[in-house]
Amino acid sequence: MRQIVGVLGILAVLSVLGAAATAVVHRPGPDASETWQWLRAYDVEVAVPSLRWRLAGESEAIGYGGAVRLRAPAVLDEGFCPSAESSSRAFVGLLPPTGGEVPAAVSKAAVTWAQAISERALGIAGTIRDRVDLDLPVRAGPCGPATVHLTVVGRRTPDGVVTLILVRDTGAPGDLSAPAAEQIVQSLRSRT
DSSP states (O other): OHHHHHHHHHHHHHHHHHHSSSOOOOOBOSSTTOBEEEEEETTEEEEEESTTEEEOOTTOEEEETTTEEEESOEEESTTOSTTOTTOOSEEEEEEEEESSOHHHHHHHHHHHHHHHHHTSOOOOOSOOSSEEEEEEEOOOOSSOOSEEEEEEEEEEETTEEEEEEEEEEESSTTOOOHHHHHHHHHTOEEOO
């Protein structure tokens, strides 16, 4: 009887977490010893490992200056640099739905974020579909790399195009590897 009550209690907790904009749900990752947590918003979700990552609260935001911001992102190694209060090795989040087509939403977000990160006007060449990947030079800080990688992915939802933003240090000790970043991007899926 206690097991049934315990299972019902767990199911109740999971249903409450599932209703939140950002929730933690563990599932086995590619490595069976690793668990993942789900960042959920705007009818889509994306998974990040539980180890070294923190899901920010709905009232928290991260970005570059006042130009670009992500609400309730997942953050890797937050505060790793003692002399840079808002340091992190990577972050990922979802932008609210916008109107229009996926390529236009991805292009606009990529240009906006690339310019904010690199602090210079940039354009994006080539055909854009649902994803853009860019290596961007940044002003080196006390613990930061000279380059970050920006990944922008768009997904159509009933309310418009939701855009995933993943920003990660490259070439620095402890950074998020390209294969690990790709696992996160590939986990992006619709909740409907």
